[in-house]
Amino acid sequence: MKIIRILGMAAALALAASCTSSEESFRTETRRFDQTTERASVQLNAELPVATTPGAAVMRQTLVDVMDQAFSQFDSYEGHRQFPRYEGDINDSEALFSYYEQQGFGLIERLSKAFCEERAEGIRSSTTLTDEQKEEYIAETPRYGFEFNLEKTYETGRIAVFSSQNYIYLGGAHGGIIGAGPMTFDKQSGMRIRDFFEPGSQEAMQPLLRQGMLSYFGERMAAAGTQLEDHLHLKDGLIPLPQWAPQPGEEGLTLIYQQYEVTAYVDGMPEFTLPYAEVAPYLLPEAKADLGL
DSSP, X not given: OEEEXXXXXXXXXXXXXXXXXXXXXXXXXXXXXXXXXXXXXXXXXEEEEOSSSHHHHHHHHHHHHHHXXXXXXXXXXXXXXXXXXXXXXXXXXXXXXXXXXXXXXXXXXXXXXXHHHHHHHHHHTOSSSOHHHHHHHHHTOOOEEEEEEEEEEEEOSSEEEEEEEEEEEOSSSSOEEEEEEEEEEETTTOOEEOOOBOTTHHXXXXXXXXXXXXXXXXXXXHHHTOOGGGTOOOBTTBOOOOSSOOEEOSSEEEEEOOTTTSSOGGGOOOEEEEEHHHHGGGBOHHHHHHHTO
């Protein structure tokens, strides 16, 4: 069994001297946890704001909720909890992280054990396998795995961007990426910014979206002699905006499509960045203000 715990602090990006109170910086703390047993493997890599400002306190609560949902609803439908929410002080970092590490790992190990026992029972009941083959297949039973990843990816005087992309494996042919994706927050209020694009902009943005998809698929299209349409599963021939919110960064807005959202598993998660100058005409006025455009 391997267990690693690290709790660290990271200063936020330096801001210009002209920043107002709404552009306060804030500190973050990072937790690393890695535990592996015969039946399960769990990793936690989490970066949370320290509640040094009212906005940071609101952001922290939202991101703790993201972590809570990821662990407590592991392998269950949305809204069905596998263990109770942490009820202590969310600013008590040691207690907070320890709770989800212990509860999350215990849950995943129990589910993995049940999966292994059920599979072993099925293998042993086989009438076509030899005893040697049965024990070999049982020994090869994979364990459940979960990696929770939450990190700050970008910050300006006005906004802070976090991203959560988690890996889950339930003993099948391959694992999958799940999570909340990019999350952008107003630093003064701490509220999440969810709306970026003007209503109905999907059709007008088709040239930009196509250009982005070509940048993602270009090499594999050239290697396989395929067309973009051979890789995309589209409704009415239109490339949709991704279900995840865009991820602001230094160069522009990055769009990330989840597995199976527009293409097959083998083609991964299409991702590309639209420069601010090109995407600005399609943004809501409030989004432009938040992004400093």
